[in-house]
Amino acid sequence: MTTRSAPDRLLSVLAAFDHEHPALSLTDISRRAGLTLTTAHRLVGALTAWGALERDESGTYHVGLRLWEVAALAPRALALRQVALPYLEDLYEATHENVQLAVRDGSEVVYIEWISGRSAVGVHIRVGARWPLHVTGVGLALLAYGDPDLQEEYCARPLAAYTPYTITDPNRLRRVLAEVRRSGVAVSDRQVTEDALSVAAPVRGPDGTLVAAVSVVVPQEGAQVPALIPAVRLAARGISRALGWQPEGSRP
Numbered sequence: 220m221t222t223r224s225a226p227d228r229l230l231s232v233l234a235a236f237d238h239e240h241p242a243l244s245l246t247d248i249s250r251r252a253g254l255t256l257t258t259a260h261r262l263v264g265a266l267t268a269w270g271a272l273e274r275d276e277s278g279t280y281h282v283g284l285r286l287w288e289v290a291a292l293a294p295r296a297l298a299l300r301q302v303a304l305p306y307l308e309d310l311y312e313a314t315h316e317n318v319q320l321a322v323r324d325g326s327e328v329v330y331i332e333w334i335s336g337r338s339a340v341g342v343h344i345r346v347g348a349r350w351p352l353h354v355t356g357v358g359l360a361l362l363a364y365g366d367p368d369l370q371e372e373y374c375a376r377p378l379a380a381y382t383p384y385t386i387t388d389p390n391r392l393r394r395v396l397a398e399v400r401r402s403g404v405a406v407s408d409r410q411v412t413e414d415a416l417s418v419a420a421p422v423r424g425p426d427g428t429l430v431a432a433v434s435v436v437v438p439q440e441g442a443q444v445p446a447l448i449p450a451v452r453l454a455a456r457g458i459s460r461a462l463g464w465q466p467e468g469s470r471p
Contacts (some may be wrong), residue, residue: 228254232262233271233286238348242279266441299431300332303422303458307334310454315449317436318454319417321357323365324349327374328358331431353378353386356407356419357432363399364421364429369398383411403430404448409439416445420455425463433458 231305235243236250243251249259266272270285286452305321311318311334320332327349342439351375352358362370374389387391398407405419419434433455456466 228252228258229262229266232259232266233282236282242275242281244279248280299422299462302461303332303431306454306457306461307332307433309457310433310450311336313450314435314437315354318328319357319434319436320431320458321355321361321434322431323352323358323361326352326376328352328355328361328432329356334399340441350411351379352383353392354407354410354435356405356417356436359399359405359407360419360421360432360434361429363396365403381411381415384413386410404451405434406444414439416442416444418451420451422455423459423464427464430462431458436451439453 230256231252231254232248235248240247240251245263246256246261248254248263249256252259254262263272265272267280267283270283272280272286274280275285299322300320307320314336316336318334318336319330321328321330323329328351330348331348333346350358352362362373370393374392378387378389378392379385380387386395395405403420407416407417407419409416415436416439417434417436419432421429422431422433424430432449437447437452
């Protein structure tokens with residue numbers, strides 16, 4: 220039996236927390252991390268003393284502010300969020316719907332910024348949330364403009380379904396990705412929930428490589444996709460230019 224290293228055990232305590240489990244008892248942490256109660260108690264104590272975890276009056280543990288402060292320094296998210304925020308705010312003002320900025324991490328999309336519309340459709344998204352690439356607009360944009368080997372590897376795996384409308388056929392996914400590359404935008408229709416639709420566009424870095432995707436999420440019923448596409452494209456293009464990207468036609 221392989222002995223787990225001290226860093227591995229420490230990280231397993233932090234990994235016990237996720238969006239479905241933001242508050243855990245010591246027993247919960249021990250079980251989810253696969254540690255004995257004695258080991259979990261020692262590691263949780265060290266993390267709490269440092270500020271990575273916080274313990275409330277009931278004895279329940281939560282992720283601490285110290286960990287959030289450290290995570291906020293991640294360069295890929297920090298610089299991108301700072302540059303993108305004015306354009307995300309403009310997109311929100313143009314639509315008054317949920318606006319999102321996301322990056323790819325392996326086979327998942329990770330949301331690094333989110334502006335919630337006050338009366339917009341409810342979405343299962345928050346900063347730090349993860350979803351499979353094929354079910355969201357930003358994920359489809361990131362996958363479509365990713366490396367061809369990534370696309371084939373992704374299409375070869377089982378595609379999780381969340382609604383009857385989720386893309387689960389690899390051939391259909393390939394066709395959708397080709398259409399995204401042709402049109403420059405991705406539309407995810409009722410793939411995560413049956414009442415929501417998202418329109419997304421890719422964001423490029425200084426050398427033209429894909430760095431993120433921006434989207435707007437609206438109620439599926441009555442969605443005016445043709446009217447949303449120019450606004451989303453404009454936001455993505457603005458962020459890309461602010462990052463230093465120059466379209467082919469505008470380069471000196």
